[in-house]
Amino acid sequence: MSDMKKNDPRYGSLSHGDEQQLFEMIKRGASRRDVLKYFMASGATLAASGVLFGSATKAFAETPKMGGRLIMAGDQHGPNDTLDPALFTSAVDYFRGRMYYGSLTRLTDELGYEPELAEEVLSNDDATEWTFKLRKGVEFHDGKSLTADDVIYTMNRHLGEESVSKAASLVTMVDRWEKVNDHEVKAVLNSPNADLPIALGTFHFKILQEGTTDFSTAVGTGPYKVKEFAPGVRTIGTRFENFWGEGGYLDELEHYGIGDSTSRLNAFLAGDVDAMVNLPPKAIDQVEGTDGKDIWSLQAGAYVNITPRLDMEQSSNQHMWQAMQLLQDRQRLLKGVLKGQGSLGNDQPINAAYFDHCPDIPQRELDPEKAKWHWEQSGIGSTPVPVVAAEVAPGAVEQCLFMQREGQKIGANFDVKKVTTDGYWGAVWLKEPICVASWNMRPTANIMMTLAFEGSAAWNETRWNNDNFNQLLVDVRGETDPDARRQKYCDLQTMIHEENGMSLPVHRNYVDAAASYVKGRSNVPLNNFGGAESPVTLWRDA
Amino acid sequence: MLSLILKRLGIGVITVLAVSVIIFFGTKILPGDAAQIRLGQEATEANVAAMRERLGLDKSYVQQYLSWLGNFVRGDLGVSLASDTPIMNLISDRYQNTLYVAVLTAVIGVPISLTLGILAAMFPGTLYDRILTFVSVSLVAAPEFFTATLLVLLMVFVLGIGNAVVVGSADGKNVFQLIAHFALPIITLSFVIASQLIRMSRAAVLNVMSSPYIEMAILKGVPRRRIILRHALLNAIGPIVNVVALNLAYLVTGVVVVEVYFGYPGLATLIVQAVQTRDFVLIQGLGMIFCMTYVLLMLIADIAAITSNPRLRHPK
Numbered sequence: 001m002s003d004m005k006k007n008d009p010r011y012g013s014l015s016h017g018d019e020q021q022l023f024e025m026i027k028r029g030a031s032r033r034d035v036l037k038y039f040m041a042s043g044a045t046l047a048a049s050g051v052l053f054g055s056a057t058k059a060f061a062e063t064p065k066m067g068g069r070l071i072m073a074g075d076q077h078g079p080n081d082t083l084d085p086a087l088f089t090s091a092v093d094y095f096r097g098r099m100y101y102g103s104l105t106r107l108t109d110e111l112g113y114e115p116e117l118a119e120e121v122l123s124n125d126d127a128t129e130w131t132f133k134l135r136k137g138v139e140f141h142d143g144k145s146l147t148a149d150d151v152i153y154t155m156n157r158h159l160g161e162e163s164v165s166k167a168a169s170l171v172t173m174v175d176r177w178e179k180v181n182d183h184e185v186k187a188v189l190n191s192p193n194a195d196l197p198i199a200l201g202t203f204h205f206k207i208l209q210e211g212t213t214d215f216s217t218a219v220g221t222g223p224y225k226v227k228e229f230a231p232g233v234r235t236i237g238t239r240f241e242n243f244w245g246e247g248g249y250l251d252e253l254e255h256y257g258i259g260d261s262t263s264r265l266n267a268f269l270a271g272d273v274d275a276m277v278n279l280p281p282k283a284i285d286q287v288e289g290t291d292g293k294d295i296w297s298l299q300a301g302a303y304v305n306i307t308p309r310l311d312m313e314q315s316s317n318q319h320m321w322q323a324m325q326l327l328q329d330r331q332r333l334l335k336g337v338l339k340g341q342g343s344l345g346n347d348q349p350i351n352a353a354y355f356d357h358c359p360d361i362p363q364r365e366l367d368p369e370k371a372k373w374h375w376e377q378s379g380i381g382s383t384p385v386p387v388v389a390a391e392v393a394p395g396a397v398e399q400c401l402f403m404q405r406e407g408q409k410i411g412a413n414f415d416v417k418k419v420t421t422d423g424y425w426g427a428v429w430l431k432e433p434i435c436v437a438s439w440n441m442r443p444t445a446n447i448m449m450t451l452a453f454e455g456s457a458a459w460n461e462t463r464w465n466n467d468n469f470n471q472l473l474v475d476v477r478g479e480t481d482p483d484a485r486r487q488k489y490c491d492l493q494t495m496i497h498e499e500n501g502m503s504l505p506v507h508r509n510y511v512d513a514a515a516s517y518v519k520g521r522s523n524v525p526l527n528n529f530g531g532a533e534s535p536v537t538l539w540r541d542a
Numbered sequence: 543m544l545s546l547i548l549k550r551l552g553i554g555v556i557t558v559l560a561v562s563v564i565i566f567f568g569t570k571i572l573p574g575d576a577a578q579i580r581l582g583q584e585a586t587e588a589n590v591a592a593m594r595e596r597l598g599l600d601k602s603y604v605q606q607y608l609s610w611l612g613n614f615v616r617g618d619l620g621v622s623l624a625s626d627t628p629i630m631n632l633i634s635d636r637y638q639n640t641l642y643v644a645v646l647t648a649v650i651g652v653p654i655s656l657t658l659g660i661l662a663a664m665f666p667g668t669l670y671d672r673i674l675t676f677v678s679v680s681l682v683a684a685p686e687f688f689t690a691t692l693l694v695l696l697m698v699f700v701l702g703i704g705n706a707v708v709v710g711s712a713d714g715k716n717v718f719q720l721i722a723h724f725a726l727p728i729i730t731l732s733f734v735i736a737s738q739l740i741r742m743s744r745a746a747v748l749n750v751m752s753s754p755y756i757e758m759a760i761l762k763g764v765p766r767r768r769i770i771l772r773h774a775l776l777n778a779i780g781p782i783v784n785v786v787a788l789n790l791a792y793l794v795t796g797v798v799v800v801e802v803y804f805g806y807p808g809l810a811t812l813i814v815q816a817v818q819t820r821d822f823v824l825i826q827g828l829g830m831i832f833c834m835t836y837v838l839l840m841l842i843a844d845i846a847a848i849t850s851n852p853r854l855r856h857p858k
Contacts, residue, residue: 071709078819079624079632080622161592164592166581168589216627232815259802260803263707263802272707422817425579426573427574
């Protein structure tokens with residue numbers, strides 16, 4: 001057993017000079033990423049640097065005030081709202097999950113992890129065994145103390161063929177969970193995975209009490225207790241006085257969905273709710289110009305893309321998809337449709353929001369000349385090329401329409417068929433030769449690429465299958481040398497950029513809005529409301 | 543009279559059953575199923591198969607329908623496929639929202655509209671009549687979301703009264719607090735139903751006014767007000783009650799736009815969400831409630847028409 005120091009919150013590994021340097025950087029307003037780059041270069045691990053940054057910035061933060069209540073408005077909610085973490089499907093579920101439950105690890109803003117219910121996380125040398133030492137004195141809302149049995153019960157719900165967990169794919173490499181003693185559990189893996197503690201910090205791995213089968217309420221270890229929960233109506237949490245940690249500052253926290261974006265915006269501007277998710281791009285200027293209302297925007301790796309199936313005759317033509325990539329008017333999509341709340345896509349999923357982003361790949365630009373050459377080589381001519389699109393996310397349909405328009409200039413005829421979003425994921429996605437998709441960010445580059453780009457992955461949209469890529473994706477999971485790791489991730493991203501076939505024109509930010517008195521906003525870029533991590537830290541200033 | 547009502551009831555039951563069959567197979571035509579949608583786009587085949595089996599979606603359509611029907615007849619609406627919540631719970635969380643708004647709108651909107659309409663019939667062709675006709679025709683043409691938007695703009699953002707969405711729960715409020723709580727939806731819906739009710743009640747009364755026995759009454763020198771309230775109105779009740787019943791049915795079943803706009807969860811939005819999640823058990827349960835509401839209101843309208851009309855009461 002070697003302590004990987006991934007979650008050592010002390011500055012132990014830093015010299016005094018480094019410590020000074022750290023504070024200086026933060027005072028000057030250095031971003032998380034700057035700090036991480038600096039410390040990674042000096043050999044600290046990602047998570048350790050993350051913790052350093054977090055604890056150092058907290059020194060500059062205001063002290064939270066206790067009391068008051070907040071209403072946070074999500075968007076889509078409905079009768080399938082649930083309190084069963086394994087079945088969470090939507091941002092309102094994730095937010096509620098954070099109110100009522102805790103997890104072994106907590107994700108940090110820079111997508112490292114810090115200890116939560118597990119106060120120590122240890123791994124063996126090749127990351128095939130992970131040991132979690134549980135914090136003592138953690139209480140569930142009904143007064144029961146947290147033990148290893150609760151963790152084992154929770155984790156087993158995500159394993160096996162019979163599991164209906166939405167996040168089963170994140171822990172497929174876990175062979176079994178073992179109880180070491182009352183406050184220690186061990187995950188035994190059948191292949192190395194250095195990212196396991198990060199996966200366990202995501203939405204679905206909230207810790208339940210052993211034997212929980214009734215999810216009409218939630219008995220967790222979170223900072224709030226369920227006062228009221230009705231699916232598709234609302235939930236209200238009240239402060240849990242015996243919460244083990246920092247946080248849970250409000251008397252009451254209310255959360256529900258207002259599906260219609262105009263109504264949600266009206267409610268927010270009228271002061272009926274204190275914060276709202278998914279501010280429509282057209283309202284960004286309006287909110288920015290309103291006193292006492294802030295934009296709460298997070299640069300994220302979420303994206304929209306156009307995917308040609310490389311294994312289907314109509315869409316396998318390499319010159320065709322290369323032309324499609326060169327016909328993307330990325331700048332216009334970012335400015336015109338997303339109102340600047342996003343970043344340029346480079347036909348590969350790992351953008352700067354990910355720790356393992358590779359900055360060395362040249363940005364692909366709109367290039368009608370080159371596209372025209374490819375189109376001529378493709379031999380398609382003016383034969384219509386059907387592209388099926390639905391409004392699955394901002395920009396999803398527009399990316400096709402822009403491509404269609406640029407295509408007309410070079411004699412390409414893209415036939416964009418707009419279909420309804422209802423049933424899209426079941427009926428169209430992964431089935432049509434060319435269609436669109438929308439992806440949320442994943443906590444690590446490896447999880448993202450394993451989910452959607454590994455040759456045999458169920459959601460490998462273009463069916464691109466490159467043995468070198470598949471092998472490297474596995475190898476890098478055990479890579480502990482920072483330089484080698486960086487190089488390998490660059491190679492992986494370059495392969496997707498050049499060979500996968502999809503067009504990925506823009507990444508979109510999570511753009512929410514909050515009243516100025518809503519403090520303690522988290523910034524984990526995995527979902528709305530700060531990655532749904534904010535319930536713990538939110539407080540109300542007057 | 544009684545046999546007529548029983549016959550109506552019989553037709554109602556058959557209608558409800560026929561609708562349940564149509565709804566069931568209509569749901570099955572839609573792409574995707576509850577298991578797939580519940581597990582989301584990232585579910586593995588094995589996960590979906592396990593979920594389908596758990597929800598009983600692997601049985602034949604006929605078996606699924608019959609088992610639902612068997613439970614329904616025993617008064618068991620079943621359990622939601624999307625969330626394992628009993629349907630009764632999902633409905634009980636929402637029905638009061640729908641009911642409060644429907645009842646309050648009916649209690650406030652219907653008498654006002656009818657009075658306005660009958661007044662217009664009493665003074666046809668006057669300036670008042672023309673303005674009212676113009677306004678109600680314009681309202682018919684305005685979709686609910688447009689009316690709602692104007693109201694929010696005027697009341698919330700200009701006058702600063704009321705909420706842009708319905709915030710909080712209706713529990714434990716008295717009538718006046720409820721009216722305040724649901725103010726904007728009630729006003730919006732009152733406008734929507736008023737346009738129809740005003741025009742129909744006016745037309746119904748005027749229609750009767752042109753009949754011979756009214757002419758006789760006029761010749762006898764009965765004052766106009768008395769003619770309308772005593773002679774004409776009783777005979778116009780049938781068609782008026784019919785329109786009122788139709789509008790009440792709309793208040794329970796057709797208020798999706800208003801519920802969505804003001805963000806309060808009611809039964810109408812629930813059925814839309816149920817369709818999105820392919821939750822046929824929930825769709826069926828709500829379909830039955832809507833269908834029965836409708837059949838019951840029509841039945842009341844028919845009985846009212848029969849009792850107010852001697853020729854129907856004593857058929858030859």
